[in-house]
Amino acid sequence: MSSLSTTTAADAVPAVRVHELSRAFGTLQAIDNVSFSVAPGEIFGLVGPDGAGKTTLMRMLAGVLAPDHGRIELDGIDVQHQSEQAKRHLSYMPQRFGLYEDLTVAENIFFYGELFSVATSDRRTRSETLLHAAGLTDFRHRRAGQLSGGMKQKLGLICALIHTPRVLLLDEPTTGVDPVSRRDFWAILYQLREQGVTIVLSTAYMDEAERCTRLALVHGGRIRQCDTPARLKAAMPGSLLELVAADPRAIHGALRHQPGVLGSLLMGDRVHVRVDNATRRMPQLNNFLGEQGLDIQGMEQVEPGIEDVFVALLDEEAPA
Amino acid sequence: MFERLYVMLMKEFIELKRDHWALFRLTVPLLIQMLVFGYAATFTVHHVRTAVLDLDHSQASRALVSHFAASPNFAIVDQPDTPATITRDIDQNKAVIALVIHAGFGRKLGNGTRAPLQVIVDGTNSNTALIALGYVNQIVAQFSVAQPQSPAMIAPTVTPAAFVTLQERPWYNEGLDERWFFIPGVIGTLTLMQVVSLTAFAIVREREVGTLEQIMVSPIRPFEFILGKTMPFFLIGLADIGLVVSFGLLWFHVPFVGNPWILLLGASLFLFAALGMGLLLSTFSQTQQQAFALNFFFVNPFFILSGFAFPIASMPKALQWFTVINPLRYFLVIIRAVFLKGVGLEVLWPQLLALAVLALGMLTASTLRFRKSLD
Known part of the structure; x- marks a missing residue:
């Protein structure tokens, strides 16, 4: 009707x-x-x-x-x-x-x-x-x-x-x-x-x-x-960096408590790192990983998926 | 509503048809249990294992022992020489009863004085003990009569003219055949057990598999579902009653003197009550395992407190009150009366009315609870 x-x-x-x-x-x-x-x-x-x-x-x-x-x-x-x-x-x-x-x-x-x-x-x-x-x-x-x-x-x-x-x-x-x-x-x-x-x-x-x-x-x-879905992604606080690495678990652990990092999510061979400002934090994280001797194959800013949005939401609620 | 009921019934019968063991499960266990009950359920005591200690070795004592040996109720398994052996026989369950004939038995009989006979009986199974003692009394009485020289044994000091003579004539079962009493009872008991558990399990199964919830989001009304679910079991129950009744008549030759229509009426009301019980159990169970435990908890007391074997009048008052809500209690009266007495509605209306009230009550209660249990 x-x-x-x-x-x-x-x-x-x-x-x-x-x-x-x-x-x-x-x-x-x-x-x-x-x-x-x-x-x-x-x-x-x-x-x-x-x-x-x-x-x-x-x-x-x-x-x-x-x-x-x-x-x-x-x-x-x-x-x-x-x-x-x-x-x-x-x-x-x-x-x-x-x-x-x-x-x-x-x-x-x-x-x-x-x-x-x-x-x-x-x-x-x-x-x-x-x-x-x-x-x-x-x-x-x-x-x-x-x-x-x-x-x-x-x-x-x-x-x-x-x-x-x-x-x-x-x-x-x-x-x-x-x-x-x-x-x-x-x-x-x-x-x-x-x-x-x-x-x-x-x-x-x-x-x-x-x-x-x-x-x-x-x-x-x-x-x-x-x-x-589009608006939820757009409303996610911060921006998302995707890192490809041989040992994503180590990267995930190392970056969690870096300044400017809002959250980090393991996704197979990748790590999704949510930061407050992508242009400012990319060089900083690159340097830090270099100092720690942790290799990455690449780092780029990506559009968040729903999973990122969801994890961000939970992070915001209960900061680690 | 009829199309929904129709499709429910159709589904039930397709499922039943696909279940190749269904026919077997619904009939063979019933018949086997009927056979077992028919042959095994008896209060008669045969071949009681007997030990005899004859310390007298007289003609009289040997004659007494031969009376026992000749009786089908007793089987003499041991004739030891010492009292210690008698104790051992009873302890080790070699003998259930022991006769001790003390020295001087024959002499006392010859003198016309009272000759005591000691009887030791294993009271563990009080029922057997009691019945066996009854047989001992009978044999001893016969033996005493057969002793012409000892009127003092049996003849009291009163004159024979004053004796009360008992003329027995049991009605409805002149041979006092226990099978006539048991078989109709077995029919009611087995039907109750089967129908209650079938109903409870079938509904709980739908809950477990998830089809119950699926059906309940359709426009079907709970009573349509319940009707569709229970009607097949009503028919199965009726068929089962027909089967075991025929079996009782043809195999055990139990007489059927009453009106089959009254039995059908009673059986129908009884089945409604049983279906209500099964449905009620199903509303308290989420899984078939729970239903099994509940079924076990309820069905046995219903059996014991039905008057199947144990007279309700001998039970404590509290338990007697419980039997008021036991459908089996009423159905047993009806089925026994229809089989053996041939009485009609004019006598059985209170039982039929009670069954009708119980059936209505149980079906109402279970339908109401069924709605709640869907959450």
């Missing part, structure tokens, strides 16, 4: 509106006063380390976990009090989608289609399209229990999409999924977005985070920052 022409959160009825949401488990405040809105057609990413509260937030959005405080609206429908209505327009895919392993691929799709009262002809055409997009057409008579991990996740996505939801909630959908399946997966997500489906997903993969239209950085049950 929401118009697709409206793309900004300001003038549209938000597809998802979360207002002052909290939930505790015993003494642990899993979600602490979280508010955000997602516009129709967005791919909204929740990024954060394990235990940040992403899954708790997702389960509340899906209506399977009741919040202690706050409210959630999907297309203006209150998830808690009008759950029957909300469920019709919602699809939730947890980290491990619940498939019936003794049923075949086609039977699982049939089952979830019937649960959502999808008309038979719609279900047929839709499942054909989705099976094809997921590369599962040849496996339709295989038992779900005999699929690979990536295939299972894709089948889960098909089951979750069989009823054409308006809002799709994906909790770490590609964790443990091979790169080919991940590509299929994202191709389906982009198609959905074109059809106007709003997607909220949580992920621990930074490359996936970059694909989202907007990101919320979640840590300790709170949303620390929420913006487009």
Whole structure:
């Protein structure tokens, strides 16, 4: 029902509106006063380390976990009090989608289609399209229990999409999924977005985070920052130097406490060093490394990735 | 709603069909347990291992021993010469009962005075001991009658005319065949155990695998899910009852004099209560392991406190109160009555009503708790 022409959160009825949401488990405040809105057609990413509260937030959005405080609206429908209505327009895919392993691929799709009262002809055409997009057409008579991990996740996505939801909630959908399946997966997500489906997903993969239209950085049950990936990167304090070295661990250790260094992050054979001023600090760090006898193959200023932004955020909060 | 219920049922039956061992698991253990119960569950005591110490060596003492030797209830396993050996036999469980015939037994009998016979019995298994002592009394009484020269043994000083004579005629089970009593009870007990655990495990499994949460984000209502999940077990339970009832009739020849429709009604209410119990257990368990432990915790007391073998009237008051919420208690009355007595609704309505109330209560409680347990 929401118009697709409206793309900004300001003038549209938000597809998802979360207002002052909290939930505790015993003494642990899993979600602490979280508010955000997602516009129709967005791919909204929740990024954060394990235990940040992403899954708790997702389960509340899906209506399977009741919040202690706050409210959630999907297309203006209150998830808690009008759950029957909300469920019709919602699809939730947890980290491990619940498939019936003794049923075949086609039977699982049939089952979830019937649960959502999808008309038979719609279900047929839709499942054909989705099976094809997921590369599962040849496996339709295989038992779900005999699929690979990536295939299972894709089948889960098909089951979750069989009823054409308006809002799709994906909790770490590609964790443990091979790169080919991940590509299929994202191709389906982009198609959905074109059809106007709003997607909220949580992920621990930074490359996936970059694909989202907007990101919320979640840590300790709170949303620390929420913006487009580009603006989040632009807003990162300081600038980023990338050093390539034979022994990145030694460089990482040596530079951490140098003046002007705000933070340092190991990335494979590279070290990302965040400094207050790139032009001023590059010669200084070069000299220092020379004095210490630490070889580097190169040092250049680079654009930060989402991971850098996230680590910077955590550094700023708890200076070493 | 019917399409959702229909698809739930369809899924259940496909899963059942794919499970090649299901038919085996649902029938063979029942039949085997039925056989075991049918043959092994008996209070009759046969071949009690007996040690005899004859210190008299008289004609009378030998005659007494031969009475015991001839009885199918006793098996003489040892005839030692010293009292110490008797003690050893009992200690080492070689003998359960020992007869000691002291010197002078025969002489006293001949004199017409009272001749004592010492009986030592291993009271560890009090039930066997009690029953064996009963047999000893019978044999000794027969023996005494057979001693013409010793009226003092049995004849009290009152005149025979004043004797009360007992004429026994047990109703409904004239042969007092214990199997007739046990088999119907076994049917109820086994069905309860099977249906409660099947239901609890099946729902907890969906929770474990994650399909429960998946279903709950669909527009399905909790009671549709519960109905779809429990109806197959209701049918399985009915089929199982039919199977074991037929087995009891055809194999053990237990009579069935009552109205099968009353049994069906009772069985249906009983199954609803059992399904409610299983569902209730499932709401307290996150994993199948927890469900197993809970099942173990509940099912045995329900069995013991049902009147299956131990009379409820002999239990302490507190436990008697507990039996009020035990569906098996009511079903056992119903199934025994239908099998053996042939009484109808006019007699069994209190039990049927109690089962209906219990079933309604358990299903309501478990459905309410089920909603909460989804968090």
